[in-house]
Amino acid sequence: MKKIAQVIVNIPTRNIDKAFSYIIPDHYAYIDIGWRVIVPFGQRTVEGFIINISDISERDETALKPITDILDDFAWFGNHMLKTAEWLAEYYLTSLAESYRMFIPGKAGVKTQELYKIADSVSEVQLAELKEASKDNDNKDNFKIIEHIYKKGPLKLSELRKEFRHTISDSSLEDIIKSLLRQKILCKHSKIYKSGLPRLTTVYSLAVDAATAINTINATSKRKPAQLRLIEELLKYNSLDSSQLRQLSITLDTVKRLVKLGLIHTKQVQIIRDSYADREFSAPKLKPTQDQEQVLGQIIPAILEKKFKSFLLRGVTGSGKTQVYIEAVRTARNLGRQAIVLVPEIALTSQIVSRFKAAFNNDVVVIHSRLSLGERYDAWQRLRCNQAGIVIGARSAIFTPADNLGLIVIDEEHEFTYKQEEAPRYHAKEVALTRAKFSEAVVILGSATPSVETYFQALQGEHSLVCLTRRIDSVPLPPVTVVDMRNELAQGRRGVISPAMQDMLSETFSKGEQAVILLNRRGYSTFIMCRECGHVIKCHHCDIAMVYHAANTSLRCHYCQERQAIPDCCPVCGSRYIRYFGTGTQKVEETLTQLFPQAKIARMDQDTTSGKTSHEKILSDFAKGSYDILLGTQMVAKGHDIKNVTAVGIISADTALNLPDFRAAERTFSLITQAAGRAGRGNRPGKVVLQTYNPEHFGILSASTHDYETFFRSEIKLREQLDYPPFTQLINICVLSKDNTEADSQAKAIVAELKCTLRGLNHTSIIGPFPAPISKKKDVYRINILLKTRQLSEVRNRLSELKLHTRKGIIIDVDPLNVL
Numbered sequence: 001m002k003k004i005a006q007v008i009v010n011i012p013t014r015n016i017d018k019a020f021s022y023i024i025p026d027h028y029a030y031i032d033i034g035w036r037v038i039v040p041f042g043q044r045t046v047e048g049f050i051i052n053i054s055d056i057s058e059r060d061e062t063a064l065k066p067i068t069d070i071l072d073d074f075a076w077f078g079n080h081m082l083k084t085a086e087w088l089a090e091y092y093l094t095s096l097a098e099s100y101r102m103f104i105p106g107k108a109g110v111k112t113q114e115l116y117k118i119a120d121s122v123s124e125v126q127l128a129e130l131k132e133a134s135k136d137n138d139n140k141d142n143f144k145i146i147e148h149i150y151k152k153g154p155l156k157l158s159e160l161r162k163e164f165r166h167t168i169s170d171s172s173l174e175d176i177i178k179s180l181l182r183q184k185i186l187c188k189h190s191k192i193y194k195s196g197l198p199r200l201t202t203v204y205s206l207a208v209d210a211a212t213a214i215n216t217i218n219a220t221s222k223r224k225p226a227q228l229r230l231i232e233e234l235l236k237y238n239s240l241d242s243s244q245l246r247q248l249s250i251t252l253d254t255v256k257r258l259v260k261l262g263l264i265h266t267k268q269v270q271i272i273r274d275s276y277a278d279r280e281f282s283a284p285k286l287k288p289t290q291d292q293e294q295v296l297g298q299i300i301p302a303i304l305e306k307k308f309k310s311f312l313l314r315g316v317t318g319s320g321k322t323q324v325y326i327e328a329v330r331t332a333r334n335l336g337r338q339a340i341v342l343v344p345e346i347a348l349t350s351q352i353v354s355r356f357k358a359a360f361n362n363d364v365v366v367i368h369s370r371l372s373l374g375e376r377y378d379a380w381q382r383l384r385c386n387q388a389g390i391v392i393g394a395r396s397a398i399f400t401p402a403d404n405l406g407l408i409v410i411d412e413e414h415e416f417t418y419k420q421e422e423a424p425r426y427h428a429k430e431v432a433l434t435r436a437k438f439s440e441a442v443v444i445l446g447s448a449t450p451s452v453e454t455y456f457q458a459l460q461g462e463h464s465l466v467c468l469t470r471r472i473d474s475v476p477l478p479p480v481t482v483v484d485m486r487n488e489l490a491q492g493r494r495g496v497i498s499p500a501m502q503d504m505l506s507e508t509f510s511k512g513e514q515a516v517i518l519l520n521r522r523g524y525s526t527f528i529m530c531r532e533c534g535h536v537i538k539c540h541h542c543d544i545a546m547v548y549h550a551a552n553t554s555l556r557c558h559y560c561q562e563r564q565a566i567p568d569c570c571p572v573c574g575s576r577y578i579r580y581f582g583t584g585t586q587k588v589e590e591t592l593t594q595l596f597p598q599a600k601i602a603r604m605d606q607d608t609t610s611g612k613t614s615h616e617k618i619l620s621d622f623a624k625g626s627y628d629i630l631l632g633t634q635m636v637a638k639g640h641d642i643k644n645v646t647a648v649g650i651i652s653a654d655t656a657l658n659l660p661d662f663r664a665a666e667r668t669f670s671l672i673t674q675a676a677g678r679a680g681r682g683n684r685p686g687k688v689v690l691q692t693y694n695p696e697h698f699g700i701l702s703a704s705t706h707d708y709e710t711f712f713r714s715e716i717k718l719r720e721q722l723d724y725p726p727f728t729q730l731i732n733i734c735v736l737s738k739d740n741t742e743a744d745s746q747a748k749a750i751v752a753e754l755k756c757t758l759r760g761l762n763h764t765s766i767i768g769p770f771p772a773p774i775s776k777k778k779d780v781y782r783i784n785i786l787l788k789t790r791q792l793s794e795v796r797n798r799l800s801e802l803k804l805h806t807r808k809g810i811i812i813d814v815d816p817l818n819v820l
Helices: 058-065 079-091 096-101 123-133 138-150 157-163 170-182 208-217 225-237 242-247 251-259 290-305 320-335 346-363 374-384 395-399 428-439 450-458 483-492 499-509 586-597 613-625 664-676 698-705 708-724 738-757 792-802
Strands: 005-009 020-024 037-039 044-055 110-118 186-192 199-206 240-243 263-271 308-315 336-340 364-367 390-393 405-411 442-447 464-467 478-485 515-521 527-530 546-549 552-557 578-581 601-603 629-632 644-650 687-692 729-737 764-778 778-791 810-814
Touching: 005 037, 005 096, 005 708, 020 044, 020 058, 020 263, 044 110, 044 186, 044 601, 058 308, 079 096, 079 792, 096 390, 110 157, 123 138, 123 764, 138 157, 138 170, 157 170, 170 186, 199 225, 199 242, 208 225, 225 240, 225 251, 240 242, 251 263, 263 428, 263 478, 290 308, 290 395, 290 442, 308 320, 308 450, 320 336, 320 346, 320 405, 320 442, 336 395, 336 428, 346 613, 364 374, 374 601, 390 395, 405 428, 405 586, 428 442, 442 450, 450 464, 478 483, 478 499, 478 698, 499 515, 499 586, 499 644, 499 687, 515 586, 515 664, 546 629, 586 601, 586 629, 601 613, 644 664, 664 687, 664 698, 664 708, 687 698, 698 708, 729 738, 729 792, 738 778, 738 792, 778 792, 792 810
Parallel strands: 308 442, 308 464, 336 390, 336 405, 364 390, 405 442, 478 687, 515 629, 515 644, 601 629, 644 687
Antiparallel strands: 005 020, 005 044, 037 044, 110 186, 199 240, 199 263, 527 578, 546 552, 729 778, 729 810, 764 778
């Protein structure tokens, strides 16, 4: 008896958030919940995910369309993956389709190609009439296109453009096609094909023994030296693929002749695309220290029990948290269970990958956004086929298809990059904890500076707190010299580099040691302002100052990437007194070059790390000693363990303190502490110079003494007074419109709805509406409404009933980390 599949269609449409019913044909009777299928949907053919199966009725059989194809030979979604996707949609108020998409490389298993073909209703007689009509000059081009499509079959628009590029302009071609579509002479045809297909190569091997092969060749007319050489090579290597044949200068013609004689057989073999395949990894085999053993003594029993438990590992910088991760992963793998290790940024993957590859060889796959779709597909396939069991990657790696998950590690758990800023706006930590609950797995949250919320939860017993309070070999944490830049300014010193930092760097270089300089900005100058009228040069499309980039002498918006030429005079008052304000990485690089002309500087920011392996190359070269200074934005402050780095300079560390964000102090404290922790990790003492305009701020003072506990006590007191997380939870509703008045009126209407919907809920308040701190991005105005509540589940339910998340021009962000 046929069955009905409930299918979530994979289309990025907000207002379609339900399953559709399709008949499962007899030849696909074996498919079940979790399979990816191809189904008709309106005029299209799309990918879908089966979430339920039920019996069929007579009415259903006549009314419903059948599934047309399947995408895999197995169920793509395991039970835990399905549950996690459902939770994701419910918690973050997003569609089920958007949630399921997260578990697929590239977010779609198929690609659709739009083609144009002659409509089935067009007869030969009509074509003859159209040909006759084409004798009129006005219709010549029309019939040329019709005739070409008729002869060649369905064609893409790009193929038509190429064919007629010399005779018909692109705009005229598109107008003609639109006209022929309206006349129903042409129709659109969608061709669907799988994305992320495996890359295959042909492998050749002997089909007979060597003597038979040689005798057969000698018996066929003339002696064939090329064929004999191929036999010799196959005897030497057992098998050869196409690329190896080319290297040996053996032609495919030679191979084909031996295949035809039955001496060689061929087979298709998948090539695993892996950016790390040709690299050798080595790392010293380390035994856990006594401190690490004590921590592992609490974590490993939980892994062995195969029950959900979460740990917060608070370990000072350089205390060996990575070794704890390795030993915990080893335990999970010995049980045959899989492990996911998350790092906050691609820049941090290279060092941790090296450590894990050295320990586990090919059992490790790496997943991050810089990999090609094919590389990600192959990595997921290796996990699917149990060819690997350890995943290392940035936040999206939490969605990898690990059906037997035993451990999830989140390194630097405090980092804000674990929060996704586009739909679904998930936090990888929350997804990890939820997925681990469904999988009965252990979670390790590691950080030298845990987020305030996570540490508070640990103190409340939600996570087990384990600590590494000393660096390896009891190496001391580096002393921090705080430079009050207000005093520097009062003494007429306006340079980017203070004398104290300059002296530290001079001493460092004289000893052959290296330094890291952190500036949490990129570009040359932060903004350009007219000194006559105070006008700041802003982006035309965003409410943000343009940033000067010296490399190409242009102004650039870091939100929409618009570029502007540098003005000679003020566009408002005409004054020529245009001045650059602020400091960027390019400007600091220029200053350092002037101060230390012999020093070799590696700049590491978004402008220099656009390539797939750019981060890794810069860090590798720096670790080898090719550079004296590693200068960059916050990516230089995290995770790097380079023994020859003894000096860290932190410029304008308090920039984040001035942002309209209640987490500003936390961000500042973490960044300073992490950056300072790069110094003195080897057998040479480290030192840090911290430049600030707010030396009295508790975040700066605590960071300068590496004192997390003191910082936490001050910060948690403020959070409680202001009723901010962890004492409440937030939901940010952002209303978007190209018309500012419309955005404002819509936001006010939503606030009125919310007041009715949330009436009666205790400890729940509505703040706003108010313009977002960056009130316009890419010509779109942005109005925020902030909800504070201690009843998040109930508030989410009521928002879901309003269907706010399905409305056009509205973004809902649950637990936002950034409302700028």
